[in-house]
Amino acid sequence: MHGKRRAFIKTGSGPAVLLLHGLACDRTTWDRVIPLLAEKYTVIAPDLLGHGLSDKPRADYTLGGYANGMRDLLTVLGIDKVTVVGHSFGGGVALQFAYQFPERTQRLMLVSSGGLGREVTPLIKLIQAPGWEQTMSVLTLPGVRHLEARALRTLASHGGPLRRYTRDLEEVACIVESWADRRTRFAIRHLVRAVIDWRGQIVTMADRAYLTETMPMAVVWGRDDRVLPVRHASNAAALAPGATVTVLEDSGHFPHRDHPEELARLLDEFVSTTAPSVYSRSRFRRLLRNGSTAKAPLVSVETA
Structure with a gap:
């Protein structure tokens, strides 16, 4: 695409799930999860630009640039709407994708995600x-x-x-x-x-979290995460109305590697029990005009 090679895996059949890896990783970080999900879902797991087998050019490496790249990849593959799952930096890309392309985002799952607080290793x-x-x-x-x-x-x-x-x-x-x-x-x-x-993460979802009001969101974190602190999961709960937050014991920054069966189960449960987001331009316009409200979100927090 655009003269640059993009590597990806596409496997399985059913509703589409887009898996976005973290900083300096590649699609193989999902190897233990992909076969489990492919039994029921169409799974797309790309190497983000600059990672894995994708090209590494002098290019746009911003969150917005990555979100655009995912839109273009899905368009080439003939997939209009997806549930987006993002790990670490990929969580920041997932948040940006949902913000830029709400009409193509059905649900959002964040796994030890960036964009939920300043602190980082x-x-x-x-x-x-x-x-x-x-x-x-x-x-x-x-x-x-x-x-x-x-x-x-x-x-x-x-x-x-x-x-x-x-x-x-x-x-x-x-x-x-x-x-x-x-x-x-x-x-x-x-x-x-x-x-x-030097002070930490620059981009967070704090100022735009209210836009997720109509979008199902789930957050999964490892209790022993040493890259992004587990307390950021509480930030997600406070920022995103209706978010479900699960903290996995005996897990670090890579819950999908530590507990692939549990992550696949959580994702399947999330997809099965929530209706996909339906984009409404008028509602999105109203949210943007009104801005963030003081209404406290309803949050379900559980430990697995």
Whole structure:
């Protein structure tokens, strides 16, 4: 599309579900969930531009640019409306997609999502630091990179009391390996600059959360998330009227990796028990004119 290669998986049949991965990951982060969902749904899982097997050009790496890319991909695939599921940075893209294209968004599920608060791990902020590119070019040299990845995977495999701190290191190892590609590092750095500064996340849904009034929303978080704090799930509950928030125990920043069956069950339950959003231009206009209201949302919060 637009002269750039976009990699994606499309499998299964039934209502369409769009899975959006997080920063520096790719579609393979959903590998444990896709087969479960494909039994009942048409699943589309792309590599976002700058990630995985998609091209990594000098391009627009803003949330709006990614949302436009997802609209175009769905149009090429002949899919008009979807339930959008976004993890981490992909959650921010999902929120932006729902805001820009409410007529094409049936429901929204956010998994350990960006865009719900300022805080973020300092390790992501460091990507903007002077010398990061030069440091990564050394740390991702073949011999060094392989030792790092092996050490991270060894730590990830250990149980015990430190498990809550090390469970996500398997995914971190995959990220380190992907950064061997200079073009990937370039894309990730430009992406981070678009959404994060030294104080944390720049873009949040706080000022536009009221626009989700007519859209079913579910939020899933891992209790031991060390990238985006679990308290952001409470922010979602306060900002989005009618949101259902589930916090998964024994899970970190990647609930879909830690508990794929449970995430698939939650998504299926969410889709099965909610009516898809129906876009109304007049209602959207009214919401924009009236702005946010002081009415307290009805929120269901549960722990699984």
